Amino acid sequence: MTAYEPTPPPGAPPAAYDAVVLAGGAARRLGGVDKPGLRVGGRALLDRVLGACADARATVVVADPRPTARPVRWAREEPPGGGPLAALDAGLRHTTADTVVVLSADLPFLHEATVHTLLATLGAAPDAAGALLTDADGRDQPLVAAYRAAALRSELAALTEEHGALTGLPLRRLTGALDLTRVPDPVASFDCDTWDDLATARARIREHGHVLDEWISAAKDELGIDLDVDIKVLLDLARDAAHGVARPAAPLTTFLVGYAAGRAQGGPEAVAEASRKAAALAQRWADEAAAAQADAAPDATRDATPGTRPDAG
DSSP: OOOOOOOOOOSSOOOOOEEEEEOOOOOGGGTTOOGGGOEETTEEHHHHHHHHTTTOSEEEEESSOOOOSSOOEEEOOSSTTOOHHHHHHHHHTTOOSSEEEEEESOOTTOOHHHHHHHHHHHHTOTTOSEEEEEOTTSOEEEEEEEEEHHHHHHHHHHHHHHHSOOTTOOTHHHHTTSOEEEEEOTTTTOOOOSHHHHHHHHHHTTSTTTHHHHHHHHHHHHHTOOOOOOHHHHHHHHHHHHHHTOTTHHHHHHHHHHHHHHHTTOOHHHHHHHHHHHHHHHHHHHHHHHHHHHHHSOOTTOOSSTTOOTTOO
16 A cells, blocks of 8 residues: 555535445455444444545445444345345435445545545546546456446446346446546555455554544544534644643643534534634733743842842932
8 A cells, every 4th residue: 555645636526426335245355244344443434434425415325224423325235145236236226316426335545535536537537437446456446436327327227138137247247338437546445355454454544644633533423523623723722722821721621612612503613713712812821921930030130139129229
C-alpha cells in the first residue's frame, strides 16, 4: 500500500446517486466470520463504508439486517449466498437514481472523497457505463465503482436471459461487457480479505497524521453525531485553555463548548462561535496571569535599600 490519503474530488459536488453495498459474502478466507462486522479503528467495516456514501439519496445493503450507524434499506438475493451478481441485482431493484455507486462492505480506507471522484469521473465520460477503481497491481475493483443504472439493468437482464439466473455467475461476466473508465487508487481499493489485511488496516489508521481523524469519525458514529467541525479550532482552544488557565481546563472547556453548541441547537457555526468566546476568555485569563507575574517580578530599577523606590519623593 502507498500513503493513506483519500483521493480528492476532481470537480463540483456529485449529482444525486443511490448506493448499493454488498455485505453478504461468505468470508471464506476469514474462516466464515461476520466480515462486515469486523472493526477497524473501533468502527465496523460496514459502517465505515456507509460513512463514505452518506450523501447517497438511498442506500441499499444486500445482507441480513443488523444494527448500523445510519439507517439503510435492506435487501437479499434469492437464494441467499447466490454470489455478487445476484446480490447486485437484488440491491439494484430498490434504487431509482440514474447513477448507482456499488461498494463491497470491507473497504477500511474508503472515504466520501473517493466516492465523489468516481462520480465525477463517470460524469466526465458520457459514453462510459461506469467508473471503477484499480488496485495497487492494476486490477479492476468492480465493487468500488459508480455505474449508470440503465447499463447495469440492461446487462443483468441479458445475463439472466442467457443463463436462466444470476446465481453463481462471476462479476467479470458483467463488467467484461461494459465500457468502463478506470481510476487508480491502491489505498481506497484495499479490502480486508484475510486476517493479515485486517491487521494492516488496523495498523495503518493509527499512523501519525491519520489517527485523530479516525478517532473523531469513530466517536461521531458511536455518539450518533453527524456534525463536521473545525478540529484545528478546538485543538487551539484546548491549547489556550491549558496554557492560560490550567491543564485540566482543556478537556473541560471543549466539553462546555460542545454542550453550549448543543443547547443552541446549532451546527458547525454554533461550535465555532462558542469556541471563539471560550478562546477569548482563555486569552483574558492568560493576559491577567502575565500581568500578575510582571507585577510580582523584581524591578531592575529597584534601589538596593530595602523598602525604597528610586522614584520616591
